[in-house]
Amino acid sequence: MTDMTTAQEDGTLARAREELWQAVCARDEDAAARAVFAALDDGADPEAVLLDVIAYTQREVGRAWAENRFSVAQEHSATAIHERIIAAMAHRVPAPATAAPTATVTVACVDGEWHALPARLLAEVLRLRGHRVDFLGAQVPTPHLIAHLHATVPAAVALSSSLPLRLPAAHSAITAVQAIGIPVVAGGAAFGVDGRYARLLGADAWAPDARSAADLLERGLPRPAGGAVRQSVDDLPHLADQEYTLVTRSRRQLVRNTLAGLEERLPAMSSYSEAQRERTAEDLMHIVEFLGCSLYTDDSSLFTGFLDWTADILEAREVPARVLDPALVILQEELKDFPRTLGLLDQGRDTLRRRGTRPSVPGPGAPA
Amino acid sequence: MTRVEGSSPLRQELLSSVGAAWTRAPYASLVVDATGTLVETNAQAARLFPAARTGVPLAEAAPDWLAEGHQRAVLDGEDAAGPVRGRHGQRTLEAHATPGADGEVVWWVVDDTHRELAEAALKEEQERTGFLAQASSRLLASLNTERCMEVAVELATQYLADAAVLVAPASGRRHPLSLGAGGEVVHRTARIDPSDVPGLKEALQGFPPVPSRWIDPSALPEWALPDGFTGPVGSVVVTPLPGHGVPAGALILLRRSDQAAFDAAEEIFARVFAARAGAALSAARLYMEQSAITATLMEDLLPPLLRHVHGVEFAGSYRAAQDTERVGGDFYDVHPGAGPGEKTLAVLGDVCGKGLEAAVLTGKIRSTLQALLPLAGDHQHLLRLLNGTLLNSRHTRFATLVLASVLRQENTTHLWLTSAGHPLPLIVRQDGTVEEAQTSGTLIGVLPDVKSVTAEVDLRPGETCLLYTDGVTEARGGPLGEVMFGDARLRDALAECAGMPAEAVVERIHMLVAEWIGDNRHDDIAVMAVTAPRTTHLTAVDGHTAGRYTA
Numbered sequence: 001m002t003d004m005t006t007a008q009e010d011g012t013l014a015r016a017r018e019e020l021w022q023a024v025c026a027r028d029e030d031a032a033a034r035a036v037f038a039a040l041d042d043g044a045d046p047e048a049v050l051l052d053v054i055a056y057t058q059r060e061v062g063r064a065w066a067e068n069r070f071s072v073a074q075e076h077s078a079t080a081i082h083e084r085i086i087a088a089m090a091h092r093v094p095a096p097a098t099a100a101p102t103a104t105v106t107v108a109c110v111d112g113e114w115h116a117l118p119a120r121l122l123a124e125v126l127r128l129r130g131h132r133v134d135f136l137g138a139q140v141p142t143p144h145l146i147a148h149l150h151a152t153v154p155a156a157v158a159l160s161s162s163l164p165l166r167l168p169a170a171h172s173a174i175t176a177v178q179a180i181g182i183p184v185v186a187g188g189a190a191f192g193v194d195g196r197y198a199r200l201l202g203a204d205a206w207a208p209d210a211r212s213a214a215d216l217l218e219r220g221l222p223r224p225a226g227g228a229v230r231q232s233v234d235d236l237p238h239l240a241d242q243e244y245t246l247v248t249r250s251r252r253q254l255v256r257n258t259l260a261g262l263e264e265r266l267p268a269m270s271s272y273s274e275a276q277r278e279r280t281a282e283d284l285m286h287i288v289e290f291l292g293c294s295l296y297t298d299d300s301s302l303f304t305g306f307l308d309w310t311a312d313i314l315e316a317r318e319v320p321a322r323v324l325d326p327a328l329v330i331l332q333e334e335l336k337d338f339p340r341t342l343g344l345l346d347q348g349r350d351t352l353r354r355r356g357t358r359p360s361v362p363g364p365g366a367p368a
Numbered sequence: 369m370t371r372v373e374g375s376s377p378l379r380q381e382l383l384s385s386v387g388a389a390w391t392r393a394p395y396a397s398l399v400v401d402a403t404g405t406l407v408e409t410n411a412q413a414a415r416l417f418p419a420a421r422t423g424v425p426l427a428e429a430a431p432d433w434l435a436e437g438h439q440r441a442v443l444d445g446e447d448a449a450g451p452v453r454g455r456h457g458q459r460t461l462e463a464h465a466t467p468g469a470d471g472e473v474v475w476w477v478v479d480d481t482h483r484e485l486a487e488a489a490l491k492e493e494q495e496r497t498g499f500l501a502q503a504s505s506r507l508l509a510s511l512n513t514e515r516c517m518e519v520a521v522e523l524a525t526q527y528l529a530d531a532a533v534l535v536a537p538a539s540g541r542r543h544p545l546s547l548g549a550g551g552e553v554v555h556r557t558a559r560i561d562p563s564d565v566p567g568l569k570e571a572l573q574g575f576p577p578v579p580s581r582w583i584d585p586s587a588l589p590e591w592a593l594p595d596g597f598t599g600p601v602g603s604v605v606v607t608p609l610p611g612h613g614v615p616a617g618a619l620i621l622l623r624r625s626d627q628a629a630f631d632a633a634e635e636i637f638a639r640v641f642a643a644r645a646g647a648a649l650s651a652a653r654l655y656m657e658q659s660a661i662t663a664t665l666m667e668d669l670l671p672p673l674l675r676h677v678h679g680v681e682f683a684g685s686y687r688a689a690q691d692t693e694r695v696g697g698d699f700y701d702v703h704p705g706a707g708p709g710e711k712t713l714a715v716l717g718d719v720c721g722k723g724l725e726a727a728v729l730t731g732k733i734r735s736t737l738q739a740l741l742p743l744a745g746d747h748q749h750l751l752r753l754l755n756g757t758l759l760n761s762r763h764t765r766f767a768t769l770v771l772a773s774v775l776r777q778e779n780t781t782h783l784w785l786t787s788a789g790h791p792l793p794l795i796v797r798q799d800g801t802v803e804e805a806q807t808s809g810t811l812i813g814v815l816p817d818v819k820s821v822t823a824e825v826d827l828r829p830g831e832t833c834l835l836y837t838d839g840v841t842e843a844r845g846g847p848l849g850e851v852m853f854g855d856a857r858l859r860d861a862l863a864e865c866a867g868m869p870a871e872a873v874v875e876r877i878h879m880l881v882a883e884w885i886g887d888n889r890h891d892d893i894a895v896m897a898v899t900a901p902r903t904t905h906l907t908a909v910d911g912h913t914a915g916r917y918t919a
Binding site for chain 1: 502505506508509510511512514515519655656659691692694846847848849860864865866867868869871872873875876879882901902
């Protein structure tokens with residue numbers, strides 16, 4: 001590798017980003033690989049290639065999907081191409097030989113979390129920095145994670161989640177890992193842009209991106225004492241009102257009732273095909289799930305943020321956001337005994353009402 | 369506080385009526401004037417303070433703390449703070465002041481030596497109980513033996529001793545050791561002679577502990593001194609860690625010579641702690657042994673990591689019915705052809721039943737198929753042989769499966785697909801059309817003879833053949849609940865996967881099914897995609913066998 005000046009490297013990375021984006025749009029894996037390996041051959045720092053080229057392009061892919069410029073197939077293909085390139089890079093760029101054995105870090109996605117790429121990138125960055133890494137991949141059931149940790153006792157666990165809906169699962173994973181005396185650093189879009197949900201759920205640390213997560217893990221985290229598992233109400237006393245439990249447990253009934261209510265009130269729905277009806281039910285399920293998530297965290301911004309984001313997605317597909325309001329009205333009627341829930345639904349309706357014609361912004365992840 | 373109002377006649381009257389009782393009161397009482405001179409003492413006070421007589425300064429007859437308390441009481445008058453306390457010889461006394469007439473103070477002295485002792489004992493007991501509760505919960509937190517040893521040493525150095533060494537039973541000729549002196553605990557294994565430390569050999573053999581006073585601290589070998597330990601050893605306790613029938617190890621506790629030696633109560637307490645550490649360590653050891661055995665036995669039952677073979681993409685994904693398990697009754701395998709011109713055999717199947725028992729049978733089928741690979745060109749023959757093997761086995765279970773022989777020639781990928789009673793493979797074309805492979809056949813392991821029809825299918829670049837088990841189509845859930853995922857939804861989902869890489873197809877289908885199921889119960893689920901790449905694969909570009917990352 002040749003030494004590069006910063007300006008040269010910036011130029012190389014910018015070129016690689018452009019070429020990778022073109023390749024991914026064309027679903028051309030060869031061209032994608034050429035773009036990345038050319039940058040490495042030019043002496044670009046592998047960590048920068050991972051984070052400033054591949055991760056950057058992956059974010060662009062997500063944005064393109066949200067704005068309806070990419071199909072589901074294009075989005076999945078792009079992700080698959082990125083994963084393959086990362087795997088090929090791992091063969092090409094050997095991990096540095098370190099004299100002293102460094103601490104092992106376990107990198108895993110929360111149960112139910114399918115977006116493995118952010119965790120994968122962190123695992124590779126750690127590997128490039130000379131750490132031993134156990135990468136457990138996407139959607140790791142917490143019992144598997146804990147069994148792995150008993151066997152390996154890493155210095156820390158890096159837990160990744162993109163979807164806020166996984167926060168309750170993340171919470172039980174965090175408390176279970178800490179109970180066996182291993183610190184958890186949380187990362188990914190689910191934990192909020194400022195890490196507020198990582199703090200809320202009692203993670204030992206939070207990192208906004210792979211670089212800072214790697215820095216954090218390099219400095220090392222103190223071990224929690226371990227012992228009895230903290231229960232969810234210990235961290236989140238508001239759960240004692242049972243609203244989260246009741247709404248989440250009856251979510252399917254809520255969706256059925258809301259769908260029936262919509263059909264009664266909106267004549268247009270009588271002409272829906274069975275598939276359209278199911279799509280609507282799925283949308284309602286997402287609304288109820290995010291409602292549950294806001295109840296769990298006692299943070300209305302998760303629910304209103306989701307509605308805002310959904311409205312963006314709908315508008316990108318030329319559906320007016322106001323279609324969401326009748327559903328919220330029916331949910332208010334269904335859940336009239338739950339004060340915290342009613343408050344959230346009020347705020348949700350307010351959010352939709354206040355939406356002007358501003359340009360769409362990509363928000364938190366949603367099932368793709 | 370009741371104040372006796374100050375006129376002298378009233379005082380005289382009171383004294384005459386209560387005086388005799390006051391003199392004989394079971395508690396010491398002294399009347400002291402504002403200058404600190406004793407006015408009167410009762411019988412108990414005279415017994416307690418032999419020098420106390422009328423006219424003697426309090427400071428000469430009683431401890432300093434009482435004299436000082438008196439000065440404060442005189443100054444503060446009614447506002448005087450609560451009682452004063454202090455030692456007097458072997459006793460602990462508590463003195464309460466009540467104001468008398470003319471600036472005099474009446475002192476009531478209570479001997480609370482026993483309460484003091486009881487409180488100290490209670491505090492110590494509470495601390496020990498608290499420590500034991502904390503110790504138990506921390507010791508049981510990890511099922512990793514090394515971590516468990518570490519925690520035991522940490523706890524011992526925090527509460528019981530200046531340094532601690534945990535000696536585990538030898539594995540081979542070497543003993544695992546954990547050593548700590550308050551700082552970080554160090555692990556090492558060493559060839560040590562337990563008889564170097566008096567009582568250690570006995571402790572490791574499960575004999576009762578040797579009393580601390582029998583152990584000569586200066587005789588400790590070098591290996592038994594943790595790195596951070598400074599100063600000569602003052603006293604040593606060696607206590608066994610009782611385990612499940614056999615000792616889980618022994619704990620050596622060290623105190624520096626500038627610290628008090630271990631007393632008998634502390635030795636007993638160390639034993640109580642060691643019992644907890646031993647139980648936790650034994651449980652961890654048992655778990656580690658069992659999980660190592662399970663991992664070894666399970667290795668061949670886990671679904672393999674698939675990769676790209678001879679220009680064709682293979683990807684698979686598996687989810688057992690129980691989230692706590694990794695194996696079940698579904699299985700898949702890819703057996704690469706010997707060269708690019710040879711067919712690769714892929715197989716995906718489903719054994720009746722769930723869990724470990726079903727998994728064991730999948731293992732048998734997979735190894736039988738492996739052995740029959742030379743005959744893989746003739747699916748009918750292969751199925752017939754497999755059927756014979758299953759019929760003759762002691763298992764009464766049956767299986768369904770799909771065989772797929774795969775050969776890429778130029779840009780066409782040829783497939784020979786045979787279903788033995790299994791859901792039919794689906795093919796998604798470049799334009800998103802989804803077709804069913806026209807194959808049929810009887811399931812395996814029931815009838816003496818099996819028949820099958822093989823379908824020939826060609827894939828062009830970007831097209832995928834999907835093999836799956838009925839755990840996909842029979843998955844129940846959806847936004848309205850209890851609805852089957854079904855063929856139609858699977859076909860719709862697959863239609864969107866035209867042109868996607870194999871890994872992406874598998875992930876997409878698996879994700880949709882998982883979301884459909886939500887937290888419902890479900891069967892084992894296996895999905896495999898055989899995909900003709902849209903472009904030449906990465907491995908062909910740079911000469912690296914990239915494959916799917918093996919995590």
